[in-house]
Every structure is written in structure tokens, then in C-alpha cells.
Amino acid sequence: MSDDALIQTLADAIRRYVRLRPHAADTVEGIHRWWMDWDDGEQACESTELALQWLAAQGEMECVVMGGREIWRATSR
Template sequence: MMDDALIDYVAQAICRYLQQRPASADTLEGVHAWWIEWPDLPEAPAVTLAALERLEQQGVVERRHIGNRELWRACTRH
């Protein structure tokens, strides 16, 4: 089971990134590498996916399928 506090940390980092760059969109790997300021070594990408899925359920982010890639971005639907 993943650490809820860690997922919260990552979700907050994603929200901060999108507040500063609302038009951003990236793959899971890109979000994991560039959107989150890890205090030490990066955690596993599964933590970032869990945070993105939590934010998706809250209507904060959405995933878009473009070709064979899955991109995450701020939710444009309300």
C-alpha cells in the first residue's frame, strides 16, 4: 500500500506546477521527472500515477489520448 502523505505531497506539487503553467501537458514520465521537485531521489512513477488519478477523480486534471500516448493536463471540463 502506498503512503497517503507521499501521494498528497505529489498531488500538491502537480497542482502548484499547473497553477504556474496552466497550459502544460505531459506524459506520466514527464510529470514524474519535471513537475515534481523531489526532496531526495525520485519515488517510483506509481506514486505519481496514484496522485494523478486522485486529482483526476477530483476534477483537477484529465488524461487525453493522443496517438499512442497518454497526456495529463489541467482539467478543461467543468
């Protein structure tokens, strides 16, 4: 799978997760570990971060600092 295809696959998984849990929020590491379904083998955490950054550029996710940690969540609509 190409890098772009992987990022899109991970972005789709994040979208599905927040569609079912609209108030979900977590760190990159938490999203990577708990939100993703790694049936085809776990990818690098950096790939999840790139997917989150791509979703942020699309206006779908945002990163906020809470308690000194970067937390990702769906944007307010």
C-alpha cells in the same frame, strides 16, 4: 511518510506546477521526471500516477489520448 501522505504531497506539487503553467501537459513519465522536485529522494513513477489519478477523481486533472499516448493535463475550467 505514509502512502497517502506521499500521494497528497505529489498531488500538491502537480497543482503548483499547473498553477504556474496552466497549459502544461505531459505523460506520467514526463510529469514524474520534469514536474516534480525530488529534493528528498525520487519516488517510484507509480506514486506520481496515483497522484494524477487522485487529482482526476477530484476533477482537477484529466487524461487524454494524443498520438497514441496518454497525456495528463489540468481540466478545462
